[in-house]
Amino acid sequence: MYWIKNTLILIFLFLLAFFVYKFNNINFLHNSINKKNINNINFEKDDNCFNSDNTICIKTDTFNISIEKNTGNIIKADLLKYKENINSYDPLHLLRSKKNFIYQVNSGLSGIDNNNFYYDNSYNKKKEFHLLNNDKFLLVPMKWISKNGISYIKTFIFERGKYFVKIKYDIFNNSKNKINLSIYGNLTQSINYDKEHHSYSFGIKTFKGAAYSSSKSKYEKINFNDIVKKNYVSDFSNNKWIAMIQPYFVSAWIPDNFIKNKIFLDRVNYRDVLIGYQTEPFNINSYENKQICSKLWIGPKIKKEMLEISDSLYYTIDYGFLWFLSQPLFEFLSYLNNIFNNWGVSIIAITCIIKFIMYPISKIQYVEVEKMKKIQKKISFLKKKYKDNKNFLSKEIMNLYKENNINPIGSFLPVIIQMPIFLSLYYVIVESVELRHSPFIFWIKDLSDKDPFFILPILMGITTFFMQNDSESDSSLDTFQQKIMHIMPIFFTIFFLWFPSGLVLYYIISNILTIVQQKIIYKKFKF
Known part of the structure; x- marks a missing residue:
């Protein structure tokens, strides 16, 4: 009976945690802003870095990137060291510009008429750039000029092995008048979740949406639905970064922190939303120039590498409302993986360590359960005797416990x-x-995905069956309760079918260790 109660409590807590997560979204006070600096969307022709008169292709050891000449926007980015899926040889397509899904990086100048600028083909005639084997850096300069004598060069600087891109703006005012302008950058994405950016099938999903870091808070997030309903704009301050987040990967602008900038979120159209930043306006006198730098992260959420460009970007590794437990758990799991060089073995090891630490508490549980069994007949007698007086019955049961x-x-x-x-x-x-x-091992090729043959969930159900048989005696349960007990392993097996196999592995090892602990404790205390 008490095992059933514990199981029901476990399910209740799980559902409670699920609903807490679902409603644990951050709300903002929004102000209306005008839509501006949003460039026209350009669609891909195919899945490769296509060569066209309006596109520059860049390939490094980490990226395969397409940049549009007219705007300087990154309309495609593939991560070469990550596969699209476990059974594919295609690289992960992070940034895309397709008819049914947009995810691209935009940047440029604000405060002047961008329509007057055109790409200077004579400045750089190359259509393809490659990071050669002996090179540590790759520079991709692009130049735009206007009819009134203003020009600027945007230089993309790629570094070997890195997932951030340094972007340098050199602005030249060759006109007779002083100009007032600012730098902007935004991340545009479709609300619908592209099939290539699949999430996980079970109900509890990690956060996907927009986020930013400001002088007031290191990490604020807002989901796409809230951006659709409302827009948001901050005051000019030392804002640190803006980002689009999804499981495992993130794209983020890290503007120059020496210049104040504001952050804005807005809806582009019925399907697309954006998060962007804009620097505080600055002046450039006639025949003078100015240089401003920023960084762009396009890649996996790796804390150590993110710390190279920002002290808070790693907060995009969003572990939800249990981050204070998940972060040290991952660090310890990483430490074990450095020893075993296998994440599955590391999960087994950390499960053993957790069960060892919890052994004194588990012993208390088993002792209390056995004590409760011994007084079941007395409790049944009290229930019959005081069935019409619930308050007195509760007092008598409490006295019996004491x-x-x-x-x-x-x-x-x-x-x-x-x-x-x-x-x-x-x-x-x-x-x-x-x-x-x-x-x-063997058939488990991805611990973050479900078991393709459902072997682990079945093993989990079997271990649950043996665990409950050891923890309960038939004499303490009526017929109905015994039927419920036999159904519970089946219920849990179905419940865990689509869970990540790494989590099911944890539960199997936990069940096995629980069975061993039960036998040791029952033998020691001779229940």
């Missing part, structure tokens, strides 16, 4: 503790890019 030195909370305390650990590990598996497409 006489037998029983703490009812102790019987389900491990369940309460295990639930946050379980959810924290879930967030670690579905949000840490290091575990994406990580194999374990």
